[in-house]
Amino acid sequence: MNLKSVSFFILFTVFITGTAIAQIKDEREHRIRKSQFPENALLFIHQKLVNAKRIRFYKEIDGNKISYEAKFKKDRLKYSIEFNPEGKLEDIEIVIKSLDIPNDAYAKITTYLENNFKKYRVRKIQQQYLSDGVDVDKTLKNAFQNLMLPSIKYEFIIDGKNDKGFEEFEILFDADGKFELIKKSLPPNYDHVLY
Secondary structure, three states: OOHHHHHHHHHHHHHHHHHHHHOEEEEEEEEEOHHHOOHHHHHHHHHHOOOOEEEEEEEEEEOOEEEEEEEEEEOOEEEEEEEOOOOOEEEEEEEEOHHHOOHHHHHHHHHHHHHHOOEEEEEEEEEEEEOOOOOHHHHHHHHHOOOOOOOOEEEEEEEEEEOOEEEEEEEEEEOOOOEEEEEEEOOOOOOOOOO
């Protein structure tokens, strides 16, 4: 290797590592009562969800951002619907398997994981439908039909080994498998447990 190649490789490695580290955000999720869920979101769930089973409610704190999530089963699939504190729909997620992701996109995702973690274990994969600027009914229809659209995202929840040991991360990729965002998941909040 010549000096230019070595310099380029070092610069590229520093850039990629710095970008990945700069995008890590902390996230915490815990279960809440139905009465603690935003009223508009409850109304939405009551009106739009038909044949949903085992609906559970969660509050998610991601840095300064608070959101609410309803998780349920419908037609043998596991869904979650995320709302902002005012009860406006943010996204719908479906738990999927790696076989459900196109081969090219999955290869790019796997390459990213192998390059950024010494070891990793995929705990869960979710296909995400965002509602930004899209009709809510259309977003619901797309999610419940499990359509493969160029606007979908893939969220990988992994246990990844780095210099600090194993930690849990949520990593977001676009429909083509390109890395977008990484969040470090914090352990569950046990403040409500009394001893």
